[in-house]
Amino acid sequence: MDSELKIAPSILSANFARLGEEINAVMQAGADWIHFDVMDNHYVPNLTIGPMVCKSLRDDGINDFIDVHLMITPVNDLAQSFAKAGADLISFHPEAVASVTETIEIIKNSGCKAGIAINPDTSLSVLSDIIQEIDLVLLMSVYPGFGGQEFIEDSIEKIYAAKKLIDQQDHKIFLEVDGGINLETIASVSKAGANVFVAGSSIFGSSDYEKTIQSFRQKIS
Ligand code: DX5
Ligand code: ZN
DSSP: OOTTSEEEEBGGGSOGGGHHHHHHHHHHTTOOEEEEEEEBSSSSSOBOOOHHHHHHHHHTTOOSEEEEEEEOSSOHHHHHHHHHTTOSEEEEOGGGOSOHHHHHHHHHHTTOEEEEEEOTTSOGGGGTTTGGGOSEEEEESSOTTOSSOOOOTTHHHHHHHHHHHHHTSSSOOEEEEESSOSTTTHHHHHHTTOOEEEESHHHHTSSOHHHHHHHHHHHHO
16 A cells, blocks of 8 residues: 555545544545535535534544645634644635735644645646645545535646646645546546545445445555
């Protein structure tokens, strides 16, 4: 197993009535990160969970890497609340903030890694001034807002381009792909250069989490 390749189940498709158990189950099944989707019914037309849920998971003993994906506006205050609540990495969408540099700084000063989330219609050029400041690029392969959507094939070319850009930097930057990842799509996402694979419905919708995660690993190693 290449530990540089991370499987990040999105808890958006978990059973929220048993969230802690669901997280423990996917981690035991071989997952690496917990992908925590935060939606505000404003930046995206859906509403999910906030920092209190993150803190409850930490208080309950969950010590896995929590990868927070903010699909909200404004960002800065809630990003700080997520850092206090135990997030490890916080990504945000550049369209949702007044100053991308300032928000990255706020996230990093609060002790978290920082990521930039890029929508299907957003150009990679948003990275040009700030790529040296970030730890992760989150490429959306669906329009943000809902789990269970179909993978947008054009994303593959964008993954190759983002990988090329990342390789030109002299610090480590994760390349995470989010949306529509399943047994059919994960191999080409990996081939294009991604190293963090978010998967919601294809993991939590499967009857055997371990079998599903193992099959993912076989396709990406
Ligand atoms: C979409 C979210 C994704 C989503 C992925 O807005 O950011 O993380 O939950 O779900 P699947 O894997 O079902 O496409
Ligand atoms: Zn996400």
